[in-house]
């Protein structure tokens with residue numbers, strides 16, 4: 529296995545990427561009554577339910593080291609070759625990780641091999657309406673198109689599944705790419721950007737940030753995005769996907 533990307537960019541992740549309780553509630557609702565849960569691409573353990581039997585799988589030692597004391601056990605491995613037996617879990621979850629997989633189809637096949645159900649938090653790679661990618665970082669959309677399947681492709685690959693919009697609260701605690709849609713100045717903070725892999729993966733992002741800083745200073749950002757300031761949550765492209773394989777197995 530080549531050096532996992534998060535061994536280079538993951539230091540300090542757990543301090544800046546805390547689970548958001550509203551997103552946690554949506555994930556928990558999707559997980560339902562599943563008891564044995566596999567968390568694929570588990571990182572430092574965000575969104576792992578505390579009251580279930582959880583096993584985490586994560587390729588990056590840097591991320592595994594940041595799992596807080598008392599977290600679920602974690603094995604080093606990848607989605608494409610899950611180190612667990614067939615049908616050994618009620619639910620496999622994969623939260624904001626699929627865009628990092630080297631082969632998402634293989635990873636999805638593995639989730640279906642080991643679990644009766646899947647819950648995936650991902651995003652629309654072609655989402656047109658988030659100002660950061662639309663107005664400043666169009667390269668991010670090109671990168672996402674290359675690396676991330678759309679939720680519809682995920683459902684199509686599974687041959688079953690439902691897709692729900694996951695609106696992001698204006699004060700989202702988990703500092704991922706779309707978390708600061710109503711707090712644009714946050715993207716100017718290098719500490720904030722350090723836990724958003726987009727910025728590490730796009731070489732031209734410094735120029736985009738200069739333009740954002742100028743637009744915040746001269747009022748252009750506020751003129752273009754005034755309507756957002758009245759919203760308490762917003763669809764910036766995140767989707768919760770759930771699939772139940774039990775019917776497929778029965779036939």
Ligand SMILES: C[S@@+](CC[C@H](N)C(=O)[O-])C[C@H]1O[C@@H](n2cnc3c(N)ncnc32)[C@H](O)[C@@H]1O
Pocket residue numbers: 532533534545568569570571572573574575585586587588591605606607608622623624625628629630
């Ligand atoms: C943005 S982090 C999300 C971590 C965690 N799920 C969360 O919600 O905080 C993406 C994670 O995917 C992991 N990852 C990268 N490639 C992977 C692969 N092929 N299989 C499984 N996980 C992978 C990274 O090491 C990283 O921990």
